[in-house]
Amino acid sequence: MPRFMGFVRMEEGIGTPPKALFDAMDTYIGEQAAKGIFLDGGGLYGTEDAVNFVVREGEVSRVDGPYAEAKEVVGGWALMQFDSLEEAIAGNKEFAELHAKYWPEVSMVATLRQISEGPEEPAG
Template identity: 75%
Template sequence: MPRFMGFVRMEENIGTPPQSLFEAMDAHIGERAADGRFVDGGGLYGTEDAVNFVVRGGEVSRVDGPYAEAKEIVGGWSIMEYATVEDAVADMQVFAELHATHWPEVTVVSTLRQISTGPEAPGD
């Protein structure tokens, strides 16, 4: 069954999500974990302790956070399994709608990407 990675991008330091979003997400994830669609996932801390390794011109350099120039950060991630790409897209829309309903004052970008298992094309 195809696997997908979902992640949420948002501005850093926008405050704590409302309790109603936590509760809605618990129910949403719980249903998907029970039927096997949700494999793993979680929230991420801010960039204050993040470390990037930049490869440029054959050289590796380390850059420690926080990153003042960052407009958005990845705030959470998930690994999910769906029978079809269409099922994955439809469920990611439900996930995005939870944020729109419970935290409408922030801008959140929910992204869905299929996980590659080799040289095949997406959707195979």
Template identity: 75%
Template sequence: MGFVRMAEGVGTPPQALFDAMDEYIGKQAAAGVFLDGGGLYGTEDAVNFVVRNGEVSRVDGPYAESKEVVGGWAIMEYPDLESAVADQEEFAELHAKHWPEVTVISTIRQISTGPEAPGE
């Protein structure tokens, strides 16, 4: 699973990034790699449920203390870790090229299907 994190309230990405992402995602979908994904709105209407000391409390957004938020996600399937890492780097490069004024953290993590360790 891939995540894109960025500062809250940085605005809408430029059209050039949307166009590049459409091409990238189309290529990945045609190759059977991209399974699902999308962008996320800011935290202005987010709702968190916090579990602390056995108690649940609701915290509504926006969250003034948030320095960065998840702005998008994707579920992808790769034959090996090296392919996943290479594609995630290509994805990050698209952001560097088309939205250089914004700091973006592109993260890829394995989805757990059970109690085993990654790669087992």
């Protein structure tokens, strides 16, 4: 079964989602977990304590948050397993629709990426 990673991107510092969204997500995630689709996931804290290690031209540098230039940040993630890409896309749309219904004033992007079962052939 193919596995997928879901990400939620939104503007940082927009506040806490409404309780209705939390309740709807609890139900949705519970149903998905019972079906063996939702494997793990959760929300992420803001970037105020984030740490990045940047590799550039063979050098490593540390860059600590918060990041003033960040317009959107990853606010949550999920590891899921579906029978097909089509089912994964439908599930991700359903997830996004919960946000539209229960938190309509927020702008967010729900991204779905298939996980490589690699290893892929190295370049060069």
